[in-house]
Amino acid sequence: MARDLAIDLGTANTLVxxxxxGIVLNEPSVIALNRQTGEVLATGREAWQMIGRTPGxxxxxxxxxxxxxxxxxxxxxxxxxxxxRVGVSRFTRPKVVICVPSAITEVERRAVTDAARRAGxxxxxxxxxxMAAAIGADLxxxxxxxxxxxxxxxxxxxxxxxxxxxxxxxxAVRVGSFDIDAAIQNYVRREHGIAIGERxxxxxxxxxxxxxxxxxxxxxxxxxRDLMSGLPKTVLLNPEEIRFAIDDVVSSIVASVxxxxxxxxxxxxxxxxxxxxxLVGGGGLLRGLAQRIERETKVPVRMSPMPLEAVxxxxxxxxxxxxxxxxxxxxxxx
Amino acid sequence: MTLAVVIVIxxxxxxAVAFLVLARRRPDDGVTSFRRHIDALSPEARREVIERxxxxxxxxxxx
Numbered sequence: 274m275a276r277d278l279a280i281d282l283g284t285a286n287t288l289v290x291x292x293x294x295g296i297v298l299n300e301p302s303v304i305a306l307n308r309q310t311g312e313v314l315a316t317g318r319e320a321w322q323m324i325g326r327t328p329g330x331x332x333x334x335x336x337x338x339x340x341x342x343x344x345x346x347x348x349x350x351x352x353x354x355x356x357x358r359v360g361v362s363r364f365t366r367p368k369v370v371i372c373v374p375s376a377i378t379e380v381e382r383r384a385v386t387d388a389a390r391r392a393g394x395x396x397x398x399x400x401x402x403x404m405a406a407a408i409g410a411d412l413x414x415x416x417x418x419x420x421x422x423x424x425x426x427x428x429x430x431x432x433x434x435x436x437x438x439x440x441x442x443x444x445a446v447r448v449g450s451f452d453i454d455a456a457i458q459n460y461v462r463r464e465h466g467i468a469i470g471e472r473x474x475x476x477x478x479x480x481x482x483x484x485x486x487x488x489x490x491x492x493x494x495x496x497x498r499d500l501m502s503g504l505p506k507t508v509l510l511n512p513e514e515i516r517f518a519i520d521d522v523v524s525s526i527v528a529s530v531x532x533x534x535x536x537x538x539x540x541x542x543x544x545x546x547x548x549x550x551x552l553v554g555g556g557g558l559l560r561g562l563a564q565r566i567e568r569e570t571k572v573p574v575r576m577s578p579m580p581l582e583a584v585x586x587x588x589x590x591x592x593x594x595x596x597x598x599x600x601x602x603x604x605x606x607x
Numbered sequence: 608m609t610l611a612v613v614i615v616i617x618x619x620x621x622x623a624v625a626f627l628v629l630a631r632r633r634p635d636d637g638v639t640s641f642r643r644h645i646d647a648l649s650p651e652a653r654r655e656v657i658e659r660x661x662x663x664x665x666x667x668x669x670x
Contacts, residue, residue: 290660294659295656295659295660295663296660296663408648408653409657411650411653411657413650414648415645415646415648415649415650437645438644438645438648579657579660579661579664582660582664586656586657586660589656589660590652590653590656593655593656594647594652597643597644597646597647598644598647598648600640600644601644
């Protein structure tokens, strides 16, 4: 008998929660393929290590962009391999709950459920990421009080107001931490004349990236390829210029939080001043982001204790209480 | 003739009973399922899942 699964199919990472067991898989959403034969060479962490370092016949790709499937066939293969790794076979067909961005279109919704069913799921249901995040962040969403959650993922940022087990207001933008990496890559290319890969850009973000000035600021040495000479070159970057480079992306995330606050009913809006907003997702770990949102909204921002796992935890809770919570799945609104 | 009348009366009676049962159950079902939904989202119901992952995380750190 298959154990039912909850999957956080993120642009950056895929996490799988197994009913009664907990998180059984946490890997980057990357797949490496042989360009000529189409054969899968690696998935997850192993494939992630290949990004930007492959010979011509290998391609390491992220089949999801902005929380949406950009390549249906590759995504289906990736989901099938992930399910195989957690013990799903043609004889054990589990029920699966998949977390997806709330702004997903009908076509994208069908693409995800079809991919999961073809990959071996007996039934595939979808749940909105901010709803799952609020459950996983342990917010009192069963009470008639305003709970606000900001989920900054790899490709999307979503803010939701939740009360009495349902979404009251929602705001989503297809901007996330990958856009921050891309902004760093573009800035270094434009201002310093060197080309860097997406992994290096991510390392810069982790090392010195910030959304607001912080007390411990250091410079970072970055190595790349000089665009003029084609030779390897080292430059020194400071946090101030990275803040400038990523400001458009950060501003658009903050603006979506402000729009969501404006949509909230006044009775719930007053709760935020006392209870604050909760930040989840890998993008929420950007230094100074909570501080910046707090400064611009005048509402306290708190970090969830398990920001990277909150979404899959919420979906995992739905799989543990499937019958009671099936009204939360997309397309099953009360 | 009598048999047909009896059958029709039985069918009408059954339909009436079914209608009454459904009419009485509907509002109650809404309350029950909403209660179940809210109870399943309570911090106590979520505790098990959160603790399971927290414990696994801590034991992973310890290794």
